[in-house]
Amino acid sequence: MNIDDNYFVLFGLPIGFQVDTEALASRYRELQRQYHPDRFAHHPEEQQKAVHWSAQLNTAYDVLQNSVKRASYLLELASRPISLNTSIADTDFLMSQLELREQLDEAESVEQLVGLRLEVEEWLHSLAREFVLDYADEDWSEAQDTVRKMHFMANFLADIRQQEDKFEDDDYYDED
Numbered sequence: 001m002n003i004d005d006n007y008f009v010l011f012g013l014p015i016g017f018q019v020d021t022e023a024l025a026s027r028y029r030e031l032q033r034q035y036h037p038d039r040f041a042h043h044p045e046e047q048q049k050a051v052h053w054s055a056q057l058n059t060a061y062d063v064l065q066n067s068v069k070r071a072s073y074l075l076e077l078a079s080r081p082i083s084l085n086t087s088i089a090d091t092d093f094l095m096s097q098l099e100l101r102e103q104l105d106e107a108e109s110v111e112q113l114v115g116l117r118l119e120v121e122e123w124l125h126s127l128a129r130e131f132v133l134d135y136a137d138e139d140w141s142e143a144q145d146t147v148r149k150m151h152f153m154a155n156f157l158a159d160i161r162q163q164e165d166k167f168e169d170d171d172y173y174d175e176d
Contacts, residue, residue: 006077007060017074017132023085028061034105046151067124080140082147093149097156104160105148110167124153159168 008015011027037054040047063069075082088094100120107113127150134143 005062007073010057011064012058013060013064015077016072017067017071017128017135021072022066024061024064027068027093028057031057066156068129068147070133071128071147071150075140075143078135078138078140082144084148084151086148087142088148088152090145090149097152100156104156104163107163110164113160113167114163117157117164120153120157124150124157127153145174157173 006015011024011031013019013024013027030128031053035050035057036051037047038052063073072082100116102115104113109115127146129148131143131150134140134146
């Protein structure tokens with residue numbers, strides 16, 4: 001097994017957006033046990049290789065288990081990497097994002113945030129379906145644009161979850 005293999009090959013998975021997450025997790029655990037640095041404690045040179053290999057394995061797993069990172073990686077494999085510094089040109093999408101951001105800023109309860117989170121999660125699923133079509137059609141420009149939108153929505157989802165945590169923490173401390 002070569003750490004330089006692409007991540008799908010590394011985990012014995014077919015190259016594509018849809019991933020069997022159970023097979024991925026199972027193979028990850030198997031490889032971690034096999035190449036864990038502690039197994040090479042009495043062989044410093046081999047242990048150093050295992051540390052590097054384990055870090056690469058963690059990176060590969062992180063990419064494949066996350067749909068947004070996986071889509072970006074597929075574009076890299078197709079020699080069509082995206083730049084997240086490139087602006088999204090879809091003004092309808094951007095206007096929708098402004099409206100969502102206002103909803104987040106104006107949310108006054110966890111319940112409002114849950115509704116917003118569910119809406120954004122559905123949007124992410126829709127973008128993932130769009131990416132699958134763009135990728136299959138080798139419409140690289142659209143696929144790249146879709147992945148930029150996916151990154152944007154994933155970051156926004158993280159903001160919502162952070163706000164949910166803050167509201168829940170505030171509720172917890174208010175009860176004391």
